[in-house]
Amino acid sequence: MSIIVQKFGGTSLATSEKILAAAKKAIRVKQRGHQVVMVVSAMGKNTDILVDLAREITDRPQPREMDMLLSTGEQVSVALTAMAMHSLGVKAVSLTGAQIGIKTDSSHTKARIKSISTERIQRLLNEGNIVIAAGFQGIDKDFDITTLGRGGSDTTAVALAAVLQADACEIYTDVDGIYTTDPRLLSEARRVNQISYDEMLELASLGAGVMHSRSIEFAKKYNVPIRVCSSMTDAPGSLIITSPESKQQAVCGATVTIDEARISLLGVPDVPGTSLHIFSLIAGRKITVDMIVQNVGADGRSDISFTVPKSELSAALEAVESAAKEKELGGHELTFDDNVSKVSVVGLGMAHQTGIADRTFHALSDAEINIQMITTSEIKISVLVDRADAEQALRVLHNAFELEKTPADSANLAENANIHRDRTDAAAVVARLQGIDMEELFVDDVTLDDTQARVTINGLPDAPGIAATVFDEVAAANVFVDMIVQSFDGKDGQADLTFTVPRDKLATSMEVANLLAEKMGCDSVTSSPEIAKLSVSGVGLRSHTSVAIRMFRSLSQAGINVDLINTSEVRVNIIVEGIHSQKALACLQTAFEDVLR
Numbered sequence: 001m002s003i004i005v006q007k008f009g010g011t012s013l014a015t016s017e018k019i020l021a022a023a024k025k026a027i028r029v030k031q032r033g034h035q036v037v038m039v040v041s042a043m044g045k046n047t048d049i050l051v052d053l054a055r056e057i058t059d060r061p062q063p064r065e066m067d068m069l070l071s072t073g074e075q076v077s078v079a080l081t082a083m084a085m086h087s088l089g090v091k092a093v094s095l096t097g098a099q100i101g102i103k104t105d106s107s108h109t110k111a112r113i114k115s116i117s118t119e120r121i122q123r124l125l126n127e128g129n130i131v132i133a134a135g136f137q138g139i140d141k142d143f144d145i146t147t148l149g150r151g152g153s154d155t156t157a158v159a160l161a162a163v164l165q166a167d168a169c170e171i172y173t174d175v176d177g178i179y180t181t182d183p184r185l186l187s188e189a190r191r192v193n194q195i196s197y198d199e200m201l202e203l204a205s206l207g208a209g210v211m212h213s214r215s216i217e218f219a220k221k222y223n224v225p226i227r228v229c230s231s232m233t234d235a236p237g238s239l240i241i242t243s244p245e246s247k248q249q250a251v252c253g254a255t256v257t258i259d260e261a262r263i264s265l266l267g268v269p270d271v272p273g274t275s276l277h278i279f280s281l282i283a284g285r286k287i288t289v290d291m292i293v294q295n296v297g298a299d300g301r302s303d304i305s306f307t308v309p310k311s312e313l314s315a316a317l318e319a320v321e322s323a324a325k326e327k328e329l330g331g332h333e334l335t336f337d338d339n340v341s342k343v344s345v346v347g348l349g350m351a352h353q354t355g356i357a358d359r360t361f362h363a364l365s366d367a368e369i370n371i372q373m374i375t376t377s378e379i380k381i382s383v384l385v386d387r388a389d390a391e392q393a394l395r396v397l398h399n400a401f402e403l404e405k406t407p408a409d410s411a412n413l414a415e416n417a418n419i420h421r422d423r424t425d426a427a428a429v430v431a432r433l434q435g436i437d438m439e440e441l442f443v444d445d446v447t448l449d450d451t452q453a454r455v456t457i458n459g460l461p462d463a464p465g466i467a468a469t470v471f472d473e474v475a476a477a478n479v480f481v482d483m484i485v486q487s488f489d490g491k492d493g494q495a496d497l498t499f500t501v502p503r504d505k506l507a508t509s510m511e512v513a514n515l516l517a518e519k520m521g522c523d524s525v526t527s528s529p530e531i532a533k534l535s536v537s538g539v540g541l542r543s544h545t546s547v548a549i550r551m552f553r554s555l556s557q558a559g560i561n562v563d564l565i566n567t568s569e570v571r572v573n574i575i576v577e578g579i580h581s582q583k584a585l586a587c588l589q590t591a592f593e594d595v596l597r
């Protein structure tokens, strides 16, 4: 019999009436002949209330006790929802994460799912029950309660849909689908008919709080189609599936991470192993680092900047300080700024279209917004701006890419209305991934691109419009730019801008760069005629903080220095000098051997 998993978020369960309404939605599906698993979140703002209560007691609650506390929110919801079902004359059983058998690792407050047993749920379903599962929680090897991280009920729902080989996974929430950006921030945001896993992964990890990003990792890995819709209406919502909404449009959405913080280590030794040392201590604390920018100075010293969520700033600073102490980094300076936000545009189409970076920088320049740092990957461009500029930056980018307009080739929602999972495929994926921890790192390829060269303009003025001017000129010279990285330069208010171009365009690019440097009074322009870009692709690569570390470690052991790095959820790219290309490729292939699937 077909199984449908339906997840209801906190707002959709905020009152007893809403719980009854949610129960009725599930019952309707059962009456249509499906077996139903409901996954529920804590009622309303209950998790926030519990977090606040803990803070009233102590600044540093132990993570184990936080999980003990926070998991109670979902336990209230499952019980009340089961009672609601009973009151409507329907058989239903509530289950906690532990009762289901959702086994996780022991990283309290951010635990990852290792396995889920399906026997009990399946038996209860076969006996005619609706099963009501507590979202967001599991149990570790010592039977301690764990939670999956804020918003984690989505992940419970998709993971259950995956292992139960459910026909569909429906996420009921307080918006009627996925929007081009948070509709609460921008009223002109548009609901999309469908969005690809890769785009949604990226948007979710860059701040689109509508879905927990790890739920999309499950969806992509196990090929689970997700429908996101409103718990208040019967509108079809948005689908998250393999293909994007439009093949024509370059950008599908924009996000802002309001509370971001920048950390910079200035003047550290530019030798293999420095970044490894710093980032492995941060990763050891399970802190996700983003926007890593490394700039090589002339004196054999380099500056490393990166961003972390503001809430993790103090833990990250502690890690960096201990890294500096353990390994004589000598003469370095540590600075940070917790008044910054990260604004990003995302789209699969970016990989094939030129001028997207240029348009991004132009829009910000026209609004006189200063860009502090830039990092790009194949499917996203992120800029770091002053927090006061963040919402306006989001607005101008949404505008610049006309995200409010439905693309002419938008996928037809009516055709998608009944997308269900392919049964044979579902069984095959589950069989293939059997025995592997469910949220284990998943790498599908390690590749080398040795067709590019690097150009760096050092000492650009740190003022609005600079990146726009540079990429205007580069685009006018018909050069397709791949990676772009703009550093933060704490010492003299100047920035370094690095980009990669095809090798046969290096001479043209250098001419452009030299002219610009002269015009703007920059220090120098440097280049590497042959660089190697090494890429590791897979699922959830940024949230698995160990990926960049593995890359750094294996290259450092081979004495190879990493010049640039950029990360996205589906790919981590590293640039090294071209002479190392084959050796670096071999190193990475070995380093990821055990997780290549």
Ligand code: ADP
Pocket: 008, 009, 010, 011, 012, 041, 151, 172, 173, 174, 175, 177, 178, 179, 180, 181, 182, 183, 184, 207, 208, 209, 210, 211
């Ligand atoms: P739930 O409690 O149902 O899990 P959340 O609050 O976690 O709901 O997620 C829904 C909210 O996500 C919406 O109210 C909306 O403000 C926010 N949101 C952020 N980005 C987006 C987006 N791109 N599309 C839709 N909603 C978004």
Ligand code: ASP
Pocket: 009, 010, 041, 042, 047, 048, 073, 135, 136, 149, 150, 151, 152, 153, 154
């Ligand atoms: N109740 C948890 C939270 O508020 C999990 C969830 O809602 O997804 O983060």
Ligand code: MG
Pocket: 009, 151, 154, 209, 210, 211, 212
């Ligand atoms: Mg949520």
